[in-house]
Amino acid sequence: MRIEIPVDPDAEEARRWLVDELSKPEYRAAEPSWFDRLMQAIGDAVSDLFSGAGGVPQPLIIGIVVVAVVALVVIGLLVFGLPRLRRRRAGSVPLFDDADVRGLDELRRAAVLAAQQGDWPLAIEERYRALVRGLAERELVRIHPGTTAHAIAVAAASPFPGHAAALLEASRAFDDVRYLGHGGGAAAYERLTALEAELAGTTPATAVRVGVPT
CATH class of the missing domain: 1.20.58 (Methane Monooxygenase Hydroxylase; Chain G, domain 1)
Structure with a gap:
């Protein structure tokens, strides 16, 4: 005896089949954006x-x-x-008149590498450059020919008034190792690293501020 399986669904079953078919990922991916x-x-x-x-x-x-x-x-x-x-x-704006146009990520990697090698003067210098590059990319300071580390710290204190003292300390640490030949140290580098990370995750209080040479 042959048993034939019905292949003609009723209206309700046909609707359910259609809904199930159209719910498949390939159909949803084809929906217009x-x-x-x-x-x-x-x-x-x-x-x-x-x-x-x-x-x-x-x-x-x-x-x-x-x-x-x-x-x-x-x-x-x-x-x-x-x-x-x-x-x-x-x-693309050079930092501190030495044709340094490295991006933020590259400067951060350079700072980490110098710290791993125990080269604290270079680590501090690279970390401060990363801090400045991050501020410039967010248009919170503008770098001009002759802009100093101190001028940037003063300008950045406007959008980040709660970090004014830490910014000035960071600029002094940069000047000490770059221009005065000081050795810096792990503690100074860690403070600068924490400041750079905190500023990167903080909403500024004001709009663009301009760093001018001093």
Whole structure:
């Protein structure tokens, strides 16, 4: 005796099968993103504009479309382009007039390596450079030709008033090892490292401040 298995589901079962199928990851991954939906909405609006233009002058329609495209380009540049461009520019400014254009991560690695080797003067110098580079990339200070470590500390005290004394101490530690030939030490390096990390995770109290030569 043959037993036939039914392959025609009723309406409720068919709906359940469809829901189960569409819930699979490959279908969800294919769903349009917010950007896709935005572009679709803009395309529909432009299409509706042309289809219902009737007596609207064609130059006016073209002008509206051009303005809309320019607005989208400007918005995209502001959202995705300018912050990266500003960070690149801040990272390309030499520090302390010696053509040092290393980025924040590279300076941090150099400081850690020097500390591991027990070269405390170099470790302190590299860590302070990392501190300054981080402030510059966040546009909290601006580096000019001739800007000193002390001037940067004074400028950075405006967005970080609670760290004013520590910033001045850090600038003195940098000047001591760089210009006065002092040996520094592990304790000074650890204080500077803690300050750099704390500033990196602290929201500034004010907007951009400018470091000027002294």
